[in-house]
Amino acid sequence: MLRIWGRLSSVNVQKVVWCARELSLDHERIDVGGAFGGVDTPEFKAMNPNGMIPVIEDGLNDSSDARFVLWESNAIVRYLSARYGPGNLYPLELHERADADRWMDWQTTSFSPSMVDAFLQLVRTPEDQRDATRIERSRQAAERTTAILDTVLAKQPYMAGQRFTMADIVCGCAAHRWFGLPIERPARPHLERWMAELRDRRAAQEVLALPVV
Template sequence: MLKIWGRTNSNNVKKALWAAEEVGVPYENIAAGGTFGVVSDPAYKAMNPNGLVPTLQDRDLVLWESNTIVRYLAAQYGRDTIWIEDTAARAKAEKWMDWTTSTLITPFRDVFLNMVRTAPDKRDHAAIEKGRQICSDLFGIVDATLESQPYLSGETFGIGDIPLGGFVYAWFEMAIERPDQPHLLAWYQRLQQRPAYQKAVMIPLT
């Protein structure tokens, strides 16, 4: 059986679990990282020398890097679900996967770590506000795109929606001020209707 190592409250692990649920492949989730440890064990480091999560094992194949795992699951098991066959359309969707990792994640982390994983009396409010403003502007780019299409992957849900979809859950669930971005909100509401999203992403923020 396919195995996915990683703690379920990690945004990167959520991508892999969500993708596996969407394509319907049986898998075993093995808790690792954070308080679970494991990632420093020699056996784990032999699979993933970075000592990070997630790591996927599918028979003899071992992969790390969450976006790569999503792409693999889609190509291998999701041809009729989340994979996008047309090369140009797939590239347009995949750019959002990389944009999330390269552009959004740093300012978002400043907000998330302070709001979710830091005691209220120890929060860096300047970092929260700076990150919130940057993220608001970045989500404005997403909102503008979603004005003309229902999903980041185009007319139907696909791989391009998964990386940002995990972050948008936290964005709307954190007790922070957010600008009015109706198309972003409508997209989030569409994601909330997906059983795979409910199972893999919509869990308590920790």
């Protein structure tokens, strides 16, 4: 059995929950982090010394496999996809897998950072304390990254090519956050088509219906 530590409102926990559901894994989730607290305890920091979510424990109640602890959301998605979805979420063909890995890394280094100030200002900051300059700068940065996504998805149905992979989970969660922000955004027809398809996936429906908080 798989145990997922982290509140579902966290975009990084959402990646892991969606992945587990795509793979039909028997799992439980424990609310920690944010208002739930619990990440500064000795027990939690023994699993993740950073005191951050998500964290997984895999192999619980499995006599054939020792308990395995892992943190960092994209590393978790890669691990679960490789162990339980080889050839499915986790591409076996080298170039396809490298493409999926590239987009997962890009989500971390470019896409999510481009919108982070807009998110923090519009969602986490009281209205009378918001910095309009930071919001606009972040909006413009996210326009550039979403244009990249739209261009790629004009050429192929999914992030890594012709089929749904782990890269779509990771980038899809980030895109859900972008579309959930109360902000002006240009039309991105190919990105919007892709998001609509992701929302129709049974494993994604709870995660991609959540409000951005």
